Amino acid sequence: MEDETKNRTEAIERINAFLDGELDHKAQARLMDDVAADPALARELSVLSRLKAALDESVDCSDLNLEIPAQRKPRRALWTSLAVAAGLVLMLAGGALWQSGSSSGGDVPIYWAVKAHRSWNAPYPKESSPVLRPASVRADAIVPDLSANGLVVSYVGTQAWRQGVDALLVGYRGTRGCKVTLLVLPSASSRDLAAEGVRFETKGVIAAAWTTGMLDYFVLAESMAGPRFRLVAASIRKASMEHLPFDSRTRLALAESRRASLPCQTG
Amino acid sequence: MSRLEPLLPRLYRYAFSLARNDDGARDLVQQCALKALTAKNTPDADSAYRAWLFVILRNAFIDSVRRKGATDSIFDPQALENCDEKEMEYWGGEERFINTLAVKQAMGRLKARDREIIGLVDLAGLSYAEAAGVIGIPQGTVMSRISRARDHLLALLEKGTVEVMPSRRAGIRQK
Numbered sequence: 001m002e003d004e005t006k007n008r009t010e011a012i013e014r015i016n017a018f019l020d021g022e023l024d025h026k027a028q029a030r031l032m033d034d035v036a037a038d039p040a041l042a043r044e045l046s047v048l049s050r051l052k053a054a055l056d057e058s059v060d061c062s063d064l065n066l067e068i069p070a071q072r073k074p075r076r077a078l079w080t081s082l083a084v085a086a087g088l089v090l091m092l093a094g095g096a097l098w099q100s101g102s103s104s105g106g107d108v109p110i111y112w113a114v115k116a117h118r119s120w121n122a123p124y125p126k127e128s129s130p131v132l133r134p135a136s137v138r139a140d141a142i143v144p145d146l147s148a149n150g151l152v153v154s155y156v157g158t159q160a161w162r163q164g165v166d167a168l169l170v171g172y173r174g175t176r177g178c179k180v181t182l183l184v185l186p187s188a189s190s191r192d193l194a195a196e197g198v199r200f201e202t203k204g205v206i207a208a209a210w211t212t213g214m215l216d217y218f219v220l221a222e223s224m225a226g227p228r229f230r231l232v233a234a235s236i237r238k239a240s241m242e243h244l245p246f247d248s249r250t251r252l253a254l255a256e257s258r259r260a261s262l263p264c265q266t267g
Numbered sequence: 268m269s270r271l272e273p274l275l276p277r278l279y280r281y282a283f284s285l286a287r288n289d290d291g292a293r294d295l296v297q298q299c300a301l302k303a304l305t306a307k308n309t310p311d312a313d314s315a316y317r318a319w320l321f322v323i324l325r326n327a328f329i330d331s332v333r334r335k336g337a338t339d340s341i342f343d344p345q346a347l348e349n350c351d352e353k354e355m356e357y358w359g360g361e362e363r364f365i366n367t368l369a370v371k372q373a374m375g376r377l378k379a380r381d382r383e384i385i386g387l388v389d390l391a392g393l394s395y396a397e398a399a400g401v402i403g404i405p406q407g408t409v410m411s412r413i414s415r416a417r418d419h420l421l422a423l424l425e426k427g428t429v430e431v432m433p434s435r436r437a438g439i440r441q442k
Contacts, residue, residue, distance in 0.1 A: 005354045006354075008354070008356070008357070009354055012357075012414055012418070013411060013414045016413055016414040016417060017395075022410070043357065044357050044358065047358045047362060047365065048417060051417060052389060054365055054366055054367050054369075054370040055370055055385065055389040056389065057367040058367050058370045058390075059279075059390055061280060064275065064276060064279060066275055147366070152367065176276075
């Protein structure tokens with residue numbers, strides 16, 4: 001019994017060390033084997049991961065403005081200004097349909113989506129906002145809980161698409177300057193999205209978009225580390241396809257991704 | 268100033284864990300910054316400089332506690348002696364109780380020693396080695412101390428009543 005208690009304490013310490021990035025590869029692999037074999041350990045890992053994410057969000061530094069003597073705002077690097085001014089557009093995966101005057105004659109939702117992303121500016125919230133769905137958006141629209149990645153809902157609204165059709169707009173904020181927008185609207189053939197999705201980047205905004213057949217989803221972020229954004233987008237896409245919330249493995253990956261990423265830069 | 272500025276958010280988050288309020292945290296960071304900016308000699312290596320700042324801030328907090336004569340300080344020998352060393356258990360609560368609001372409230376009720384280690388590792392993002400250097404304890408002690416601090420925090424959450432509904436499909440209401 002005493003050994004069991006000691007083993008449990010040692011296991012919990014190893015889990016904590018893993019979440020803090022303090023285990024070497026061998027120790028990590030050993031822990032993952034133990035977690036895979038023991039549901040109680042797996043749950044403890046999930047609980048502690050969630051706790052770390054909540055702790056990280058518990059102190060807001062997004063608007064610190066500390067009055068330190070001789071403090072100056074850093075100047076924006078020249079190359080950054082030029083890149084923004086140029087309005088660079090990159091096609092990261094297929095889809096000539098995203099450019100204006102495409103052969104399909106379809107819409108150009110890229111600009112609409114970026115405009116929607118720029119339309120809200122709510123800060124990190126003191127309390128969670130209720131999510132109200134426009135009537136034109138189906139009841140099975142997925143609005144994911146991104147708290148494992150340090151993002152919480154701070155704004156909910158609509159973005160007009162066409163007459164009578166509104167997109168659900170959900171704005172997420174992180175404590176380190178991150179801003180993520182989720183847009184959900186009824187699927188339309190003119191938008192010609194694929195289930196596999198496309199990613200694009202314009203004027204400092206990175207985005208991903210896909211269709212579930214009934215609903216089109218757009219996820220946008222600014223200055224977020226690429227790998228972190230791709231994971232967030234892929235997780236939301238999977239949840240939208242499967243109509244399931246994130247599992248513990250996804251939550252853990254999201255937490256790790258955030259921990260390993262630099263803070264988002266605010267404009 | 269350029270070396271100090273990027274570290275201000277992390278210093279603030281650590282200071283908040285000690286002071287438990289925004290004004291106190293800002294005050295500590297400003298004291299720390301003033302001492303750092305007026306110091307004749309500063310460590311050259313970035314890691315040493317970072318650790319040096321956290322030690323300055325910690326000392327500023329300890330000084331303020333001594334001036335006020337407050338209890339439950341990280342320097343209260345009684346608090347250190349009477350620390351809870353019971354064996355840790357797997358957490359049996361519901362995961363939905365682990366949310367930002369509840370954690371904020373529970374952090375305010377933690378003992379100073381637990382708040383400090385969480386402040387260094389979770390809020391300021393220091394490694395175990397760095398945290399050990401700031402507090403002046405062995406690195407192995409940091410691992411057990413952070414585990415116990417989180418265990419105590421979870422125990423408080425299990426007793427807490429704050430619950431925030433996450434945004435999921437079930438949380439969507441029709442306009």
